[in-house]
Amino acid sequence: MKYSVVVVDDHTLLSQAIESMVNTFDKFKVLYTCKNGGEVQEKFQASPRNIPDIVLVDVNMPVMNGIETTEWIVANYPNVHVLALSVEDADGTILKMLKAGAIGYLLKDTQKEVLEKALLEIMENGFYHTRNVTNLLLDSVSGKSSKNQVNFKENEIKFMRLACSELTYKEIAERMFLSPKTIDGYRDSLFTKLDVRNRVGLVMYAIKNKIFTP
Amino acid sequence: MKYSVVVVDDHTLLSQAIESMVNTFDKFKVLYTCKNGGEVQEKFQASPRNIPDIVLVDVNMPVMNGIETTEWIVANYPNVHVLALSVEDADGTILKMLKAGAIGYLLKDTQKEVLEKALLEIMENGFYHTRNVTNLLLDSVSGKSSKNQVNFKENEIKFMRLACSELTYKEIAERMFLSPKTIDGYRDSLFTKLDVRNRVGLVMYAIKNKIFTP
DNA sequence: AGGCTAAAAGGGGTTTTTCCTGTTTTTTAG
DNA sequence: CTAAAAAACAGGAAAAACCCCTTTTAGCCT
Incomplete structure (x- = not known):
C-alpha cells in the first residue's frame, strides 16, 4: 500500500x-x-x-x-x-x-x-x-513577517500593478478614472502600510509578493 | 535503443x-x-x-x-x-x-x-x-529584440542594481563614490539606451534581464 | 435626521527626478 | 607625447514624486 x-x-x-x-x-x-x-x-x-x-x-x-x-x-x-x-x-x-x-x-x-x-x-x-x-x-x-498579513483592497492592488509600469501617477489616475489626489492617497497609505520610502520600494513589494509578475 | x-x-x-x-x-x-x-x-x-x-x-x-x-x-x-x-x-x-x-x-x-x-x-x-x-x-x-544586445559596463550594472532599491540617486552616488551628476549621466544614458522613461522602467528592465533578482 | 466612517479629492509645500545644456578630467590609441 | 574618445561632472529648469493636513462625498447605522 x-x-x-x-x-x-x-x-x-x-x-x-x-x-x-x-x-x-x-x-x-x-x-x-x-x-x-x-x-x-x-x-x-x-x-x-x-x-x-x-x-x-x-x-x-x-x-x-x-x-x-x-x-x-x-x-x-x-x-x-x-x-x-x-x-x-x-x-x-x-x-x-x-x-x-x-x-x-x-x-x-x-x-x-x-x-x-x-x-x-x-x-x-x-x-x-x-x-x-x-x-x-x-x-x-515575527517582527517583520508574521504580522504582515496586509489586506489590500481592489483598488490598491490595481494601483500597485499600474505603479509597476512607466506611467506617471497622473496617467495612472486617468486609467483608474480617479483624481490624481486620490492616487496620491493610495500611494501614501501603501507607503506607510508596507513601510517603504518610494515607488521603487512599492514595486519591489508588489513583485516579491506576486501582486505583479514582471 | x-x-x-x-x-x-x-x-x-x-x-x-x-x-x-x-x-x-x-x-x-x-x-x-x-x-x-x-x-x-x-x-x-x-x-x-x-x-x-x-x-x-x-x-x-x-x-x-x-x-x-x-x-x-x-x-x-x-x-x-x-x-x-x-x-x-x-x-x-x-x-x-x-x-x-x-x-x-x-x-x-x-x-x-x-x-x-x-x-x-x-x-x-x-x-x-x-x-x-x-x-x-x-x-x-528583430527591431526590438535582436539588436538589443546591449553591452553594459561594470558601473552601469552596479548602478542598475542600486536603482532597484529605495535609495535616492544622491545616496546611490555616495555608495558608488561618485558625484550625483555622474549618476545622472548613467541614468540618462541608460534611459535612452534601453528606451525607458523613468526609474521604474529601468528597474523592470533590470529584473526582466536578470541583472537584478528581487 | 443626525452622526459616524471610509473613500475620494483637494491645497500647498519640499524634495527628487528628469531632461536639457554644457565643461573638465581621465583613458586610450597612434 | 598628442588627438580623440570616454568618463566624470555641472547648472539650471520643469516635471514628477513625496508629504502633511483639510474638506467633500457617499454609504451606513439606530
Whole structure:
C-alpha cells in the first residue's frame, strides 16, 4: 500500500515532472495534480476517496494562493499534511506558508532523495524536521513577517500593478478614472502600510509578493 | 535503443523531476543532469559517451548562462539538439536562445505529452515545429529584440542594481563614490539606451534581464 | 435626521527626478 | 607625447514624486 500525494502547481510541466518523480518513490503515488487552490477544493469535495495523505503545494502561485490553499486544506482536512515546495525564492511567503499550517518546506535545490526522505518522515513521524525550526523561526522573524498579513483592497492592488509600469501617477489616475489626489492617497497609505520610502520600494513589494509578475 | 537526453537546470529539484518525467518516456533516457553550462562542458569533454542526442536547457539561469550554454553546445557539438525549457517567462531571452541555435522551446504550461512529442519530432524530423516559426519570429521582432544586445559596463550594472532599491540617486552616488551628476549621466544614458522613461522602467528592465533578482 | 466612517479629492509645500545644456578630467590609441 | 574618445561632472529648469493636513462625498447605522 502506497501513500497518496497530490501536487499543486500552476506550471503544468513542473507539476507533471514532480508527479513523475514522486511516482518513482517506493512508498508514494500521485493521485492527481492541480493547477491552483480552487482545483484542490473541487477535487477534495468531489469525492472523499480523493483525499491524499500529503499535498505538495508550490509557494509561487499568483496572489497568495499558496497560502490560502494551505489554510483551506489545514482547516478542512486536518489529517492531510501540507508540504510547501519553493521552486523560486519567496522570502516571507515561506514563513506565511508555515504559519498557515504547512508541515515543512523544501527549496529548489533539494535532492530527489531528500524529498523522498521528507515524505517518509512526514508519514512516519507526522512531521518533517523543519517543523521543529518553524516556531523558532516564526518568533525570531515575527517582527517583520508574521504580522504582515496586509489586506489590500481592489483598488490598491490595481494601483500597485499600474505603479509597476512607466506611467506617471497622473496617467495612472486617468486609467483608474480617479483624481490624481486620490492616487496620491493610495500611494501614501501603501507607503506607510508596507513601510517603504518610494515607488521603487512599492514595486519591489508588489513583485516579491506576486501582486505583479514582471 | 533509447535516445539520450541531458537536463541542464540550476534547480536540482526541477532537473531531477524532469529527469523522472523523461525517463517515463518510451524512447528517451536521461544520461545525467547538470546545474550549469560549466558542468555541461566538463561532462561533454570528459568522454564521448557523455554526448547526448538532446539537451534540455532551462532558460532561467543567472547571467545569460542559458544562452552561452546553447551557443557552446551548438558550436562544438552540432549534432546535439538543444531544446529550451522556459519554466518562468523570459521575454527576449527566449528569442536569444533560438538565435543561439536552440531548436525549439517549451513553456511552463506544456503538457507532459507535448514534451514527449517534441522530443520525438526532434529526433525523427530533426526539428520541433517551433523551428519553422523561429526565423519569422526573429525577423518580425528583430527591431526590438535582436539588436538589443546591449553591452553594459561594470558601473552601469552596479548602478542598475542600486536603482532597484529605495535609495535616492544622491545616496546611490555616495555608495558608488561618485558625484550625483555622474549618476545622472548613467541614468540618462541608460534611459535612452534601453528606451525607458523613468526609474521604474529601468528597474523592470533590470529584473526582466536578470541583472537584478528581487 | 443626525452622526459616524471610509473613500475620494483637494491645497500647498519640499524634495527628487528628469531632461536639457554644457565643461573638465581621465583613458586610450597612434 | 598628442588627438580623440570616454568618463566624470555641472547648472539650471520643469516635471514628477513625496508629504502633511483639510474638506467633500457617499454609504451606513439606530
